[in-house]
Amino acid sequence: MSTGLVVLLLIILAGVAPLTRRYLKGMAGWIYAVFPFGGFVYYLSLLPRINAGEVITERFSWIPVYGIDFSFYVDGFGVLFSLIVLGIGTFIMVYAGYYMKPYPMKGRFLGYLALFMASMLGIVVSGNLITMFVFWELTSISSFMLIGYYHEKPEARMAALHALLITGFGGLALIGGFVLLAIPYGTYELSVILTDPAAIQNSNLYVPALLLILVGAFTKSAQFPFHFWLPGAMAAPSPVSAYLHSATMVKAGVFLLARLNPVLGGTDLWMILLTTFGATTMVVGAWLSITQTDLKRILAYTTVSALGTLVLLIGTGTKYAINAAIIFLLVHALYKGTLFMMAGNIEKMTGTRDITKLGGLYKYMPFAAVVMGLALVSMAGIPPLLGFIGKELIYEAKMYAPTARVVLIAASFFTNVVLVFLSFRLFFDVFKGTEPSYEKKPAAPSLALIIGPFFLVLASLVLGVYPTAIATPLTSQAVLSISPFIEAITLKIWHGFNLVLGLSALTVLSGYLMYRHKKKVFIVADKLNIKYFTREFSRTFTTSIDSFLVFAKGQTKNLQHGYHRFYLMTVFVVASVLVWTMIWRADPIILEINFSEMPLNLVAVVVLIIAAALSAVTSHSRVIALVAMGVIGFGIAIIFIAFSGTDLAITMILVETLMIILAMALLLQLPAYKIYSDTGARMRDGLVAVLVGSFMMVMVLQAGTSQLGEPISEFFKEKSYTEAFGRNIVNVILVDFRALDTLGEITVIAIAALGIYSMIKFTKNKQV
Amino acid sequence: MRPMLVILSLVVLYRGHNEPGGGFIGGLMLGAAYILYAMAFGVNKTQKSIFFSPVNLTATGLLVALLSGVPALLAGDVFMTGEWVTFFAYSAFELKLGTPLLFDVGVYLAVAGMLMLVMFSIMEE
Structure with a gap:
């Protein structure tokens, strides 16, 4: 078994799932989950080797001419990320298999999910920038399919399009950045690039490469001001949000930044850009999440905020910051995946995910309430869950931040207070409090729906309680991959009484107070929102896209006017003018026509053709014109x-x-036949005709006299029978030497035929 | 007249490799055969008398042409290299089949299908 094989198996699963789902019925999710689970176990088995300091690489030749290979590069960070992708992926498969039951085309849905899983895994284990880029784009495409799964809903289509356009735009920037990055090294292999940061940092390509790669990473990871696509993408089914929008796809940008940190990181520019954008995103995400009422949108904005935190930490780049980034990555994946799945469960059981219409659910689903409660404890950063360690490290990182310490501490204090507030809110407003009248009586979610959240929360609990024994082996090597000069911190849950602990306690207290006075908080927040945050980014984006479309439509209307005669005229005039200029500038024109060699019968045919052409032009009857054309x-x-x-x-x-x-x-x-054109138009048409006719004549005559090289017909004559076993040269050229061209041609005529067919059918239907 | 044209078109298709003929011309002949038939008896009757639809014919042709490139891949050559197999070779008569012929069959079907598709829909007007 090898690292690449897991990716391949998942891609195969993506193809197989839509075909087999109907035979497996309700068991489909469980059976498909075996694939990611197998991968999870495999990567877990690599851990001892990785922790011994080994980097596992594999390489398959792909396009050797351009130095592009399919290579895999698994180090500590890669393995940690693959475990997250595959571990959560396993539970998501089970969950989705059951969650999607009432919807049509679930087989296809599971297939897209598997494809996404494969491409996400591909990103984290690829060892070549181009390979990584291919997988990167694959995640964009499969997430487009997944977000737009409810394709009959316009808002789902819109959200999918937004996500695709933004990440696609980022992808374009990214490939540019990758190409620039590779220039100083002459290779796309990460194993070479990662070891020699000086080569790019001393070159003047550094700034453009960095900026382009940052655009790619920021769009993918929903950083301000590209953050709006993520809450919009909540139109996707819950399994998608739980997987793509918590642990995997949105983390791809963060992954990329961390992966390239040894090469691009450490400069002032890197630090300024990442901390600024990260901190802004962190605060904006937290702020916007306060007033949301849709469970999934609340979670989406906290995800935006968490992504900002991660970018900020990577940008800070100190020992504590990098350690905190790794831990927080894991923490966030575990609790956010749980929360999204639970939000899906609550919606499924009650028919709504509006928090103002929920309450008193504890007595219907006590077990689910406990699971969600624990995840929220982790989010709030309260011991003994892993979230606490994560938050402690974040505060510590800020304390030792090289610059702007006060601002950063204030920003993350605010963010964490909001997280605590939301944790209280999500628990008490959903499971406690007065019970509204539900459309249907809520029931406890079934095993397949709760198993995922349960195990993820269990993982955060175990990791939180035994940080040194279990969490450290997972993360220590990852820290080294991000930054080779930093040692991993031994994780502890109890740091003794110090400033950080005090800050933590203050955070929880403030969050609680904020929850107690939530009505006042909402009023203030709403006022501020109306006053300062009226501009919605998603609307700005939509308007700009719309106006671009209008512009494109206008352009198309000018160029594609729909008049066949003008199309023809354009083609003819351009071709003949170009050829005429060429002839003009090349050799003097030699027109050698020896009429005496011409046999008499051919002269008769030529005269006939000329006569027919004249009568076709002058005739006033269509039939005569047609017959004349036939004669020609x-x-x-x-x-x-x-x-x-x-x-x-x-x-x-x-x-x-x-x-x-x-x-x-x-x-x-x-x-009936009628003269439509006036004399001017006829003169113009005549001029075009003469131009075309004369250029054809001159070209043919020139071709006869000027010899540019060995005629290719000699080659064909020679090889036709020896290599292609055919004596008919024309046909051999068509079906053997130039078969690919012919294939293209018949494809074109098939498409043209379909076009004509549908055009005629369409107008027919319209008339009926 | 139709069966004759169909057979003729097949003959033209096969002999195309060594003597004048080939998939394109054969396809045109096949198309013409059915179009003439349709002109005489109407499109509906023609479509009933054939067991395939022109759309499918075109698609099959494209697929056959595309698949004809695959054996070369399996044999380890570049896509669409001609692979020939001589089936039996008596002194005077030999039947050689190869992927280029298969490709030509694809062209033949696609051209005929496209021709019928366009003509039938115009004639139905």
């Missing part, structure tokens, strides 16, 4: 025969025949 076509076919181009002649005759049949079929539909 057959005349040309005769010329082909005379020069032994049998294939061409047969094709020409068939095409001419079919053209006439087609025209005859249409003739009856047309209105």
